[in-house]
Amino acid sequence: MKLAVLRLSHRVIRDKRISTHLALTARAFGAEEFFYTGDHDTHVEESIQKIQQEWGGELAVTHIGKPWNFLKDWKKQGGVVIHLTMFGIELSDKLEEIQDFREGNVLIVVGGVKVPGQIFELADFNIAIGNQPHSEVAALAVFLDRITEGKARKQKFQDANYEIVPMEKGKQAKKI
Ligand code: SAM
Numbered sequence: 253m254k255l256a257v258l259r260l261s262h263r264v265i266r267d268k269r270i271s272t273h274l275a276l277t278a279r280a281f282g283a284e285e286f287f288y289t290g291d292h293d294t295h296v297e298e299s300i301q302k303i304q305q306e307w308g309g310e311l312a313v314t315h316i317g318k319p320w321n322f323l324k325d326w327k328k329q330g331g332v333v334i335h336l337t338m339f340g341i342e343l344s345d346k347l348e349e350i351q352d353f354r355e356g357n358v359l360i361v362v363g364g365v366k367v368p369g370q371i372f373e374l375a376d377f378n379i380a381i382g383n384q385p386h387s388e389v390a391a392l393a394v395f396l397d398r399i400t401e402g403k404a405r406k407q408k409f410q411d412a413n414y415e416i417v418p419m420e421k422g423k424q425a426k427k428i
Pocket of ligand 1: 335336337338339361362363364365367379380381382383384385386387388389391
């Protein structure tokens, strides 16, 4: 399954950290691409580049100017759209159905400010990570972790300059 993430309605002032955290989460939990709509903010791209220079990986970050065209094209090309929302169906009840698309391109959509109703219509799945409001970062992490069966977060990244040496106490990173 090729996983990509679309973050809707990024706002430069309010969402700088959270959109960067979404991209970091996408990278760490197995997505290959990160798209965002709303304000174009090079801070998001630069932060990920900086992390990847040290820790490796090649998550591509792209601003999308025309979200509807992008989403329609994604579907036209046979991709699946999964919108994460507390109003959707609990992930555990849909996991098997989603796993049927393991050969496909899956776009995971997360909101910020109010998500337009058309997204709920356009999505192939509206999935809840529990039916309580929490955060797009939490929703994305849980979704990706479940869909990759916890494997993606254990991956080694290509071209890393540093690697953590896991330990019970203390902090160590070694140069590789
Ligand atoms: N009312 C929103 C909703 O539809 O889930 C909550 C807004 S929340 C600040 C921003 C984003 O976090 C949502 O657009 C959704 O993608 C994600 N989110 C929050 N809680 C969620 C949940 N329980 N399940 C899935 N996604 C959630």
